[in-house]
Amino acid sequence: MTGGTDSADVAAAFGARVDVTRPAHGTGFFVVTPARGNREDDESRAAFERVLLRAVGGRDAVFLAEGDVYLVHTGFATAESLRERPEVAHVGGVSVDMDRLRSALGV
Known part of the structure; x- marks a missing residue:
């Protein structure tokens, strides 16, 4: 990050915890976003979704x-292969704190 702010500062500002360790069993949660050209219309979005669902x-x-x-749950190898697809703009790992999520959802 620029301006002397590192990822730990950003995480603290949002009350987040940054953990770069991989979960067991070679799978995890990933945020995937379509490339700009696959956001423009229904046909382009459908093409992106077909690629994502197949993967x-x-x-x-x-x-x-x-x-x-x-937000998808998949293997690390699949996430890596999605990063190489022209239909995909971003693939990034995320950690889900299930206790906080349940609390936020009231369940």
């Missing part, structure tokens, strides 16, 4: 699809 094994692996943000 992650279907809709059961997609936990969130909101606007241009897709």
Whole structure:
């Protein structure tokens, strides 16, 4: 980051915890966003979604699809292969604190 701010400062500002260790079993949660050309119209978005669903094994692996943000659970090798697809702009690992999520959802 520029301006003397590192990722730990940003994480602290948002009350987040940054953990770069991989979860067991070679899988994790990843945020995937479509490339700009795959956001423009329904046909382009559908092409992106076909690529994504084929890669992650279907809709059961997609936990969130909101606007241009897709949260998927998949293997690290699959995430790496998605990074190389022209339909995909970004693939980034995320950590989900299930206790905080349940609390926020009231469940």
